[in-house]
Amino acid sequence: MATCRVGTPLRGGGPSRVYFLPVAGIALLALAQCAPAPRSGEREPLISVGLVTGAQSSSFRLTKPATLLLDGEAAGSLSEGTYRIRLEKPLHRGTASREEISSGRNASTASGLRLVLLDERGRKAGEAQQAISLRNGDLVFLGRSGRRRQDRVYPGRVDFLLWRGQMAIVNRLPLEEYVRGVLLAEISPKSPQEALRAQAIAVRSMALSQRRQAHAGAPFELCADWHCQVYAGVPVDKSPVDEAVKTTRGMVLYSGGTVIQALYSANCGGHTESAARAWRGSRLDYLRGVLDGPQDVDPDLTKERILEQWVLGKPDVFCKDSPRGHFRWTRVIKASVLKTRLERMLGRTVGDVLELAVLRRGVSGRAFRIQITTTEGNFQVDGELRIRHLLAQPALPSSCFAVEVREGGAGREFVLHGAGFGHGVGLCQDGAAAMAKRGYRYWEILAHYYPGTRLLQIY
Ligand SMILES: [Zn+2]
Numbered sequence: 154m155a156t157c158r159v160g161t162p163l164r165g166g167g168p169s170r171v172y173f174l175p176v177a178g179i180a181l182l183a184l185a186q187c188a189p190a191p192r193s194g195e196r197e198p199l200i201s202v203g204l205v206t207g208a209q210s211s212s213f214r215l216t217k218p219a220t221l222l223l224d225g226e227a228a229g230s231l232s233e234g235t236y237r238i239r240l241e242k243p244l245h246r247g248t249a250s251r252e253e254i255s256s257g258r259n260a261s262t263a264s265g266l267r268l269v270l271l272d273e274r275g276r277k278a279g280e281a282q283q284a285i286s287l288r289n290g291d292l293v294f295l296g297r298s299g300r301r302r303q304d305r306v307y308p309g310r311v312d313f314l315l316w317r318g319q320m321a322i323v324n325r326l327p328l329e330e331y332v333r334g335v336l337l338a339e340i341s342p343k344s345p346q347e348a349l350r351a352q353a354i355a356v357r358s359m360a361l362s363q364r365r366q367a368h369a370g371a372p373f374e375l376c377a378d379w380h381c382q383v384y385a386g387v388p389v390d391k392s393p394v395d396e397a398v399k400t401t402r403g404m405v406l407y408s409g410g411t412v413i414q415a416l417y418s419a420n421c422g423g424h425t426e427s428a429a430r431a432w433r434g435s436r437l438d439y440l441r442g443v444l445d446g447p448q449d450v451d452p453d454l455t456k457e458r459i460l461e462q463w464v465l466g467k468p469d470v471f472c473k474d475s476p477r478g479h480f481r482w483t484r485v486i487k488a489s490v491l492k493t494r495l496e497r498m499l500g501r502t503v504g505d506v507l508e509l510a511v512l513r514r515g516v517s518g519r520a521f522r523i524q525i526t527t528t529e530g531n532f533q534v535d536g537e538l539r540i541r542h543l544l545a546q547p548a549l550p551s552s553c554f555a556v557e558v559r560e561g562g563a564g565r566e567f568v569l570h571g572a573g574f575g576h577g578v579g580l581c582q583d584g585a586a587a588m589a590k591r592g593y594r595y596w597e598i599l600a601h602y603y604p605g606t607r608l609l610q611i612y
């Protein structure tokens with residue numbers, strides 16, 4: 154069993170299907186013992202991504218001729234050009250027949266809502282009661298949203314659906330194309346190749362592990378936002394991420410027979426966080442939190458004094474040279490400002506703030522419970538995100554910080570000496586880039602951040 158773990162990588166390349174195994178015969182054995190045997194001939198899956206929900210209309214440009222489908226029926230093709238799809242309400246109430254309403258057979262028909270496709274000149278080019286779909290048109294969305302960039306297109310199929318009385322836009326595309334798009338949105342394309350490869354495998358694993366549960370009941374599997382992974386289309390031109398996606402095609406990480414939740418964040422601060430602590434109940438051994446460096450000694454960052462030395466120092470860890478300055482940071486919050494914010498959060502008066510202390514920390518040093526002592530008593534705030542939003546606006550880069558009390562000219566203030574950016578669970582993007590620069594291969598990077606997992610190529 155041990156031979157198939159990512160934790161025991163072999164240098165100098167691997168066989169074609171299972172990595173880190175020197176002999177094909179052992180590889181087959183490992184597949185049988187350590188993972189659900191990948192079905193031979195398994196094909197690249199399609200992923201459906203919800204781009205927008207709750208829309209009334211959408212304008213876009215087709216960069217290629219597209220196949221048009223109206224309520225799933227082929228309806229010819231559309232030439233390149235600019236189009237608009239809008240939701241139209243019936244001119245008169247009662248468009249739907251009594252039978253349709255009483256049978257409840259078709260909610261949208263009953264409501265009379267329909268989707269109307271208009272060409273550049275505003276002429277109707279088609280209409281549907283449930284869905285207008287465009288296949289292979291490589292859409293560029295037009296509008297003010299920052300995500301709608303002209304150098305990205307949405308490949309595969311784009312569905313404009315009537316959902317919950319409004320319009321949802323869903324992009325259905327091959328997984329590898331999705332990975333390309335997410336990589337571009339989530340990581341600097343300037344990162345070294347081995348870090349991009351490790352991240353490509355993490356993105357792919359996340360998509361496959363989340364697709365069934367992230368948005369159950371919605372007409373898509375993943376959203377295009379932080380909640381799942383940021384996806385804003387795929388690059389039109391060749392991109393530095395292409396090579397990383399191509400060379401890791403079909404590769405995903407497994408643990409105990411399932412694809413892992415390969416979480417990642419910008420900078421762990423020197424130690425990754427445990428998922429069990431960050432999200433109560435998620436006891437995933439491969440997300441247990443590791444020291445982000447080559448040393449054997451793992452400091453106990455849940456202890457205040459050790460944590461203080463940690464954030465004030467510059468330990469020799471992989472992510473210490475964060476190009477974006479995420480490794481160590483300082484923020485100051487006045488006691489009077491903290492009082493106002495706490496009152497807003499709790500919806501009551503709290504008195505004057507006297508002290509700020511961390512009561513509970515995770516293995517990375519991130520605070521999960523803080524206590525604010527005021528003239529009216531003690532107030533506790535739980536949760537990494539709540540703490541980050543309470544103590545700074547915009548939110549603190551992370552909840553890993555030590556508190557220094559200072560008496561300023563305008564009264565008491567708290568200096569927060571912090572480390573890292575993001576939740577810190579799983580792969581550390583700055584650390585992965587630094588490991589790649591030091592010569593680590595992508596499987597070694599993955600073995601470091603997701604200990605005990607296995608890397609398999611499933612198609
Ligand atoms: Zn989501």
Ligand SMILES: [Zn+2]
Pocket residue numbers: 420421422423424445471472581583584
């Ligand atoms: Zn790190």
